[in-house]
Amino acid sequence: MYKITAKRLLAPSIYLMDVAAPRVAKSANPGQFVIVKMDEKGERIPLTICDYDKIAGTVTIVFQTVGASTKKMALLAEGDYFSDFVGPLGQPSEFIEENIEELKQKKIIFVAGGVGAAPVYPQIKWLHEHGIAADAIVGCKSKDYLLLEKEIKAVAGKLYVATDDGSYGYQGFVTDLLKDLIEKEGQKYDLVIAIGPMIMMKFITLLTKQYGIKTIVSMNPVMVDGTGMCGGCRLTVGGETRFACVDGPEFDGHLVDFDEAMRRSTQYQTEEGRAEIERQEKETGHVCNLGLGEHN
Amino acid sequence: MEIKKRVPVMEQAPEIRRTNFDEVCLGYSEAEAVEEAKRCLHCKKPLCVTQCPVSINIPDFIEHVKEREFEKAARVIAESSSLPAVCGRVCPQEIQCEGQCVLGKKGDAVAIGKLERFVADWSRENNIDLSQTLPKNGRKVAVIGAGPSGLTCAGDLAKLGYEVTIFEALHKAGGVLVYGIPEFRLPKETVVQHEVDNVKALGVKIETNVIVGRTVSVDELMQEEGFEAVFIGSGAGLPMFMNIPGENSNGVFSANEYLTRSNLMKAFKEGYDTPIKAGKKVAVVGGGNVAMDAARTALRLGAEVHIVYRRSQAELPARAEEVHHAIEEGIHFNLLCNPVEILADEKGWVKGIRCIRMELGEPDASGRRRPVEIPNSAFEIEVDTVIMALGTTPNPLISSTTRGLEANKKGCLIAAEETGKTTLEGVFAGGDAVTGAATVILAMGAGKKAAAAIAAYLKNK
Ligand SMILES: Cc1cc2nc3c(=O)[nH]c(=O)nc-3n(C[C@H](O)[C@H](O)[C@H](O)COP(=O)(O)OP(=O)(O)OC[C@H]3O[C@@H](n4cnc5c(N)ncnc54)[C@H](O)[C@@H]3O)c2cc1C
Ligand SMILES: Cc1cc2nc3c(=O)[nH]c(=O)nc-3n(C[C@H](O)[C@H](O)[C@H](O)COP(=O)(O)OP(=O)(O)OC[C@H]3O[C@@H](n4cnc5c(N)ncnc54)[C@H](O)[C@@H]3O)c2cc1C
Ligand code: SF4
Ligand code: SF4
Ligand code: FES
Ligand SMILES: [Mg+2]
Numbered sequence: 001m002y003k004i005t006a007k008r009l010l011a012p013s014i015y016l017m018d019v020a021a022p023r024v025a026k027s028a029n030p031g032q033f034v035i036v037k038m039d040e041k042g043e044r045i046p047l048t049i050c051d052y053d054k055i056a057g058t059v060t061i062v063f064q065t066v067g068a069s070t071k072k073m074a075l076l077a078e079g080d081y082f083s084d085f086v087g088p089l090g091q092p093s094e095f096i097e098e099n100i101e102e103l104k105q106k107k108i109i110f111v112a113g114g115v116g117a118a119p120v121y122p123q124i125k126w127l128h129e130h131g132i133a134a135d136a137i138v139g140c141k142s143k144d145y146l147l148l149e150k151e152i153k154a155v156a157g158k159l160y161v162a163t164d165d166g167s168y169g170y171q172g173f174v175t176d177l178l179k180d181l182i183e184k185e186g187q188k189y190d191l192v193i194a195i196g197p198m199i200m201m202k203f204i205t206l207l208t209k210q211y212g213i214k215t216i217v218s219m220n221p222v223m224v225d226g227t228g229m230c231g232g233c234r235l236t237v238g239g240e241t242r243f244a245c246v247d248g249p250e251f252d253g254h255l256v257d258f259d260e261a262m263r264r265s266t267q268y269q270t271e272e273g274r275a276e277i278e279r280q281e282k283e284t285g286h287v288c289n290l291g292l293g294e295h296n
Numbered sequence: 297m298e299i300k301k302r303v304p305v306m307e308q309a310p311e312i313r314r315t316n317f318d319e320v321c322l323g324y325s326e327a328e329a330v331e332e333a334k335r336c337l338h339c340k341k342p343l344c345v346t347q348c349p350v351s352i353n354i355p356d357f358i359e360h361v362k363e364r365e366f367e368k369a370a371r372v373i374a375e376s377s378s379l380p381a382v383c384g385r386v387c388p389q390e391i392q393c394e395g396q397c398v399l400g401k402k403g404d405a406v407a408i409g410k411l412e413r414f415v416a417d418w419s420r421e422n423n424i425d426l427s428q429t430l431p432k433n434g435r436k437v438a439v440i441g442a443g444p445s446g447l448t449c450a451g452d453l454a455k456l457g458y459e460v461t462i463f464e465a466l467h468k469a470g471g472v473l474v475y476g477i478p479e480f481r482l483p484k485e486t487v488v489q490h491e492v493d494n495v496k497a498l499g500v501k502i503e504t505n506v507i508v509g510r511t512v513s514v515d516e517l518m519q520e521e522g523f524e525a526v527f528i529g530s531g532a533g534l535p536m537f538m539n540i541p542g543e544n545s546n547g548v549f550s551a552n553e554y555l556t557r558s559n560l561m562k563a564f565k566e567g568y569d570t571p572i573k574a575g576k577k578v579a580v581v582g583g584g585n586v587a588m589d590a591a592r593t594a595l596r597l598g599a600e601v602h603i604v605y606r607r608s609q610a611e612l613p614a615r616a617e618e619v620h621h622a623i624e625e626g627i628h629f630n631l632l633c634n635p636v637e638i639l640a641d642e643k644g645w646v647k648g649i650r651c652i653r654m655e656l657g658e659p660d661a662s663g664r665r666r667p668v669e670i671p672n673s674a675f676e677i678e679v680d681t682v683i684m685a686l687g688t689t690p691n692p693l694i695s696s697t698t699r700g701l702e703a704n705k706k707g708c709l710i711a712a713e714e715t716g717k718t719t720l721e722g723v724f725a726g727g728d729a730v731t732g733a734a735t736v737i738l739a740m741g742a743g744k745k746a747a748a749a750i751a752a753y754l755k756n757k
Contacts, residue, residue: 227691229556241544263643
C-alpha cells in the first residue's frame with residue numbers, strides 16, 4: 001500500500017499528490033513515469049513523475065480528471081492509499097546522460113501544454129541543479145489553469161506564459177508563441193522539449209522542423225503493464241515499431257508518426273474521455289495557423 | 297469399463313462453457329480417480345517417468361490413488377513437483393508423461409495429468425500441509441519474478457532455511473499463470489492463489505510492484521540490500537509482431553494485451569475498471585497455447601473467432617486438449633493460411649485480414665514441414681479485430697541493466713542447464729528467461745535445479 005501524504009488542487013480538475021513510495025523515489029529520474037492502481041478492481045493508470053524527494057521517499061504526481069478512473073482518483077484524500085504504485089518506468093530524459101559542459105552550450109526551451117506543465121518541472125529543475133537555465137513556455141486555457149508557475153519560475157531561465165483567452169501572458173497557443181520568439185525576437189534554440197496533448201506536440205514538431213531544431217516529445221499512448229509485455233503502447237518512430245513504455249516515453253518528435261499515435265489512443269476512449277480530449281484539442285492548438293498540416 | 301479406454305472426465309458442455317469463464321474440465325471424482333488408477337500397470341521400468349521433466353514417481357503416486365491413500369500420493373508428487381495442481385492442468389501430457397505410457401500403444405494412456413490434478417486438488421481441499429522447513433539460517437536470496445520458475449526456486453530455498461524475497465514487476469504474483477492462462481483452464485482464486493500462498497507460508501516475502509532493472513538493479517540488491525545470491529525467473533514476456541502492413545491499425549492487439557486485460561485485470565468481470573475491445577469477429581494469428589487461449593477468451597466475450605495458422609492441424613503446437621476443446625466450442629480454423637496484410641477502414645480500424653494460402657513443403661530445422669506460399673492464392677477474411685499470438689521473447693530489461701550478465705542473440709540469458717549459473721557470480725537464472733517461451737513444468741524444473749545450485753554455492757561461499 002502506498003500512502004498519499006499530500007494532496008492539493010492545482011487548478012480546476014487538476015490535482016497534485018505526494019505518494020510514499022521509497023523505492024520509486026530512490027531510483028526516479030526526470031522523464032520517467034509511474035503506474036498507479038487504486039484498488040483490486042482499478043485499472044493501471046500511467047502518470048508522469050512530476051517530482052521526487054529521495055530523502056522523504058515520496059513521488060509527486062499531477063493528474064487531470066478526464067474519465068472514470070481519474071475522477072475516482074480525485075476523490076482520494078490525504079492519508080488514503082493506492083494499492084499499487086510502480087516505477088520508475090521508461091527511460092530517463094536523454095540529457096541526463098549528456099556531458100554537462102556540452103549541455104551548457106545549448107539553448108534549451110521547454111514547451112508545455114495543459115497538465116504537461118507538471119512533467120516539465122522536474123526536467124527544468126534537474127537542469128537548474130546542474131547549472132543550466134532552460135527557458136519554458138507554459139500554455140493553458142486561462143490564468144486559473146496555470147500550473148506550478150512559482151516552482152517553474154524558480155528554476156527556469158525565462159518563463160513565458162500563453163493563455164488561450166489572454167487572461168495572463170501571451171494570448172494564443174504555445175505554437176504561436178514559440179514562432180514569435182524565434183521569428184520576432186530572434187531567439188535561437190538548439191533543443192525544444194515539448195510535453196502536452198499529442199495534438200500540441202504534433203504542431204510543435206511541425207513548426208520546429210521548419211527551423212531544423214531538434215525536438216523531444218513525451219508520448220502517452222494507452223498502456224497496460226508498462227514493462228514491455230503487452231505491446232499496447234506501440235508507436236511508429238522513424239518507420240519502426242517502438243514500445244513507449246520501455247523505449248520511451250520520450251522520442252525524437254520529428255520521427256514520431258503522430259497521426260497514427262492519436263488514432264491509436266482513441267481505441268479505449270470512453271465518451272467522457274473523448275469529450276475531454278476534444279476540449280483539449282480545441283484549447284491547445286487544433287487550429288493550425290502555421291499552414292503546415294491538415295486540421296485534425 | 298474397457299481396460300483400453302481411460303475413465304472419461306466430466307467437462308462443462310461446449311454450448312454452455314462457451315458462455316462462461318468457469319473451468320472447462322471438472323476433474324475426476326474420487327471413485328473415478330481410483331478407477332482410472334487401477335489401469336496403471338505399475339511398470340518396473342516406467343517410460344512415463346522418463347518423459348516427465350521433473351521425474352515424478354508416477355507409478356508410485358498412482359498406486360497410492362488406487363489404494364485411496366491420497367495424502368501419500370500427494371507426498372510422492374511433492375518430492376518432485378511443487379505445482380501439481382497447475383501442471384496436472386496445463387502440461388502437454390500427450391507429448392510428455394502420457395506420450396510414453398505403455399498403455400498408449402494399444403489404447404488410451406493412463407490419464408496421468410488428470411490423476412495428478414485430482415491428488416493436488418484433494419490435498420488442497422483437505423488442507424494437507426506438505427511443507428517441511430528447516431530453521432531459518434539468516435542468509436538472504438533474491439528471486440526476480442513470481443512465475444512458476446521463481447515461485448519454485450523461492451519455495452525450495454525457503455524450505456532449506458534461506459530468507460527469500462521475490463521481486464515481482466506486476467501487482468500480482470503468478471507470472472503467466474495469472475496474466476496469460478485464462479480462468480477457464482486454470483482457476484485463479486483457488487488453484488493459483490493457493491500455490492502462491494503455499495510459497496508465502498514457507499516464509500517467502502513477495503514484494504510486488506518492483507521492476508528489477510528500473511525500480512532496483514541486480515547490483516543494488518547484492519551490494520546494498522545484502523542478498524548473497526539472485527535467481528532470475530523473469531520469463532519471456534515480450535510479444536512479437538509480424539511486421540506486416542496495417543499491424544498498428546486500431547483493433548490489432550497482441551495476445552498478451554488481450555489476455556492481460558481479461559485475466560489479470562479481469563475485464564471480463566462486471567465491476568472491474570479495465571476496458572477490453574472484445575470484437576465481434578476476431579482473427580487470432582498463431583497456433584500455440586497462447587493462440588487457443590486468446591481465441592477461446594474472445595469467444596467467451598461474445599465474438600465469432602477464426603484461428604489463422606500457416607501450417608496444418610497436425611503441426612499446431614498447442615496442447616491437444618486445448619485444440620480439441622476449441623474445436624468443440626466452435627472456433628473456426630483457417631489452416632495453411634498466412635496473413636500478409638491487415639486491412640483498415642478510412643478511420644484506421646481493422647476491417648479485414650488478407651491471407652495467402654500455404655502448402656507444406658520439405659521439413660525445416662524444427663523437423664516440421666515448412667509452409668510455402670501458393671502463388672496467387674490471396675483472399676480476405678472480414679474481421680473487426682486481430683489478435684497476434686506469434687510467440688514472445690525475453691524482455692531485455694534485466695540483461696541490459698546488469699553489467700556482466702550475458703544473453704544470446706534471441707535475448708535469452710546464458711545459463712548452465714543443470715545449475716542455472718549465469719555469466720555473473722552469484723546470479724542464477726531459469727525458466728522462459730533462459731529457454732525462451734516453453735512450459736510451466738520446464739520453468740518449475742529449472743527453478744528447482746537452481747535452488748539446489750544456489751544452496752550449494754552459498755554453502756561453499
Ligand atoms: C506515459 C504516460 C504518462 C502520463 N502522464 C500523465 C500525467 O502526468 N497526468 C495526467 O493527467 N495524465 C497522464 N497520462 C494520461 C493518463 O494516464 C490518462 O489520462 C488516464 O489513464 C485516463 O484514465 P480515465 O479512466 O480517467 O479516462 P478514460 O476515459 O478511460 O480515458 C481517457 C483517455 O485517456 C487515455 N487513457 C485511458 N486509459 C489509459 C491507459 N491505461 N494508459 C494510457 N492512456 C490511457 C486514452 O487516450 C483515453 O482516450 C499519461 C499517460 C501515459 C501513457
Ligand atoms: C497464454 C499462455 C498460455 C500458456 N499455456 C501453457 C500451457 O498450457 N502449458 C504449459 O506448460 N505452458 C503454457 N504456457 C507457457 C508457460 O506459462 C511459461 O512457460 C511459464 O509460465 C514460464 O514460467 P517462468 O517462471 O519462466 O516465467 P513467467 O511465468 O513469465 O513469469 C515471469 C514473472 O517475472 C516477472 N518479471 C519479468 N521481468 C521482471 C523484472 N524485470 N523484475 C521483476 N519481475 C519481472 C513477470 O511479471 C512474471 O510475473 C503458456 C503461456 C502463455 C503466455
Ligand atoms: S508434471 Fe507434467 S509431465 Fe510430469 S507427470 Fe505431471 S503432467 Fe506429466
Ligand atoms: S507407463 Fe503407464 S502403465 Fe506404466 S507406470 Fe507409467 S502410467 Fe503406469
Ligand atoms: S504498456 Fe504494455 S508494452 Fe508498453
Ligand atoms: Mg479508464
